[in-house]
Each structure stands twice: as C-alpha cells, then as structure tokens.
Amino acid sequence: MKNSGLKNEQQVQKILTSGSSTLNARTSAGLRLFKESDLSDGIIGGKLIRPKYNNDELKKSVNTEIFELLPQEAPDLPDMVLRSIYNEATQSINDLTDDIEVLNGQVSDLESTISDLEIVSESLKIEADNAILRADIADNRANIANEQIAQTTIDLQNAVQNSINESIQRVSLTARNESLLQENESLREQLFGLSARTSEGAISGADNNFTVKVNGNANDLSGKDIHSVTSHKAGNGRTMGVTLEISNVTTDKKITDVSFDIIGNPKWFKVKSGGADVIETESSETYELEYDNRVIGSGRDGIEPRRRRIGWKGSARNYTETSLEITVKFGDGSSDSVTLSSDLRKNRRS
8 A cells, every 4th residue: 555564654653752662562473463454554563683704704795706606718819711722722732832833943944945945046047147258258259269260260261161062962862762662663564454454443541551342234324333234124234234343453451351331222132142351462353243133033033032022113213222332451560441333223024
C-alpha cells in the first residue's frame, strides 16, 4: 500500500525511538501479525546481530592479487602473417629468384654474343679497309704496268689470240663436220627407208620407226584405208584379198611384238593367224586379212551355212564404223602404233 511498510514515516519514527516494543507481539511461531487496516503492515522485525570478521584473514584476502579474473594482455610480438601466406610468398620469391638467375644468365650470354659480334664487326671493317687498300694499290700498279707495256704487248697479244682462235676454230669445225657427216649418214639411211615406204602409200607411226601398207584393196571411193566389196549372196567365203605389209625402217632396233585390235562394230574382218611377231631392222612382214564369217556369214562355197548376222538387207550399204589399230613394240622397250580406217561395201547382188 501507499503508506505501508517503511513508507510509513510515523511508524518508522516510533521504531527509531522505542525499538521493537512498538511492534505487535510475536506469535507462537515467532511471527508478528498485523491487520490489514494497520498501517504498520509489511514491517517484520528481528534481532539485530553484528557479524564478527577476522581482520587478518580479511586483509590477506583483500591484498591477494587474483590474476585469473584479470584480463590477459597480448604479448608484445613483432608483426607476423599466416604460415600459408608466408609459404606462398616464400615460394613466389624463390621462383622469382630462379627466374632472375636465368635472365641474368641470358643477359650475360647476350652481352658475350654482342661483344663477339662487335669484335667480328671490327675485324671485318679492318679486312674491308685492307681489301680496298689492296685494290687501290693493284689498280695503280696495273695502270702503271699497262702504260709501260701497252705498245710492246698489243701486237704480241693479237698474234697469239689470232693463232689460238684459228686453232680452236679448225678443231671445232673438223669435229663438227665429222659429227654432221655421221648424223647425215644415219638420217639418210632412216629417211631413205621411211621415204621409200611412204612414197608407195604406206602409213608411218608417230615416231616414224615403222610403216603399214595396205595391198589388194578393191576400187575405193570412200577414202578409207581398208576397203572391200561383197554381198550377202557372194560366193567368196573367207577370202578377202587384202594384205598388210608392216616394215621396220629403223637401223638399230628390231620389232619384238606385233598386235592387232579391231575397234567398232561390226567386226566384219580379222587378221589371219600365222604372221611373224618379230621383224628385223630394215625388213618387212606381210599379214593377210580375211572376212569373219561368224559376223557376216559365208557365201555359197559350202564351207559354212549362209548367215545374216549383221542384218543384210536387199539394199546396198557401206559399213564404215570399224577400224584396225596396229601396235608394235621394239627391243629397247618403246612402242608405236598406226590406226587404219575400213569400209565394207555390201552390194545388192554379187
């Protein structure tokens, strides 16, 4: 309450004046009870006991320094960093130190190279100066010598030079003349054989080493190399009457192989087997052509029954799509060829 307990100044003044006698008597339990209307409610009285202390021991406890309760002061140490940072920095310093040592070595090598180049440059300059000096001296000496012996040497030099030129020219012309004579003889022999063959109507290969002449052609108005006339009622059988004369016009290599290839259709003729494959130098071999009755059919000679394999018809017709390629090989490994065109004239009647 507002004026209860020690807030009641009157009650406090009584206690200060009369002590505990102003308070209610104790109960059997040792308590002082107050009524609710009593303004002294809330004041509890008791015997005042004065504590006794051992002053010596108290002084000891007061004078004792209790360091456990004092804050710890940081020791005065030098500046430090973490070992991880220190190790990384130390390794970086070591690496940089190694790089510096390498670079210092390179700088030393480059300085040494520069020194060597400077020495070489100076040496070359000296050599160049000496060469220029020697050239000047030589030029001066040459000019002096030329002036001194010009008149006495001109005639001698001209005479010697003319003699040398005449000797060289004489030897050169003699050797060249002999070479041309030998070449002319060789060419004469080759051209004589080639010209003789081609003048007779033979066809030469691309290298002019062999010729092919067609003999026994029928009257030809088509301009083909091989020409023959027949009909589906003809009685000539295989006989074609056309031969090939192959000539080796060289003087130094023989023909070792002769082959024939019929190109186009119909393949109405073929080369009769039995011709020689080897043709000696400056010699000829003859090969006979014959009808291929398996293609055009035979006549009335009774050898084979007449056939109309290429579609004989009553009207006359020319077959011009077939050609004959002749290839020869020489002993030196070279080869040459000639291609002959052909024309088969089929008349209505034989």
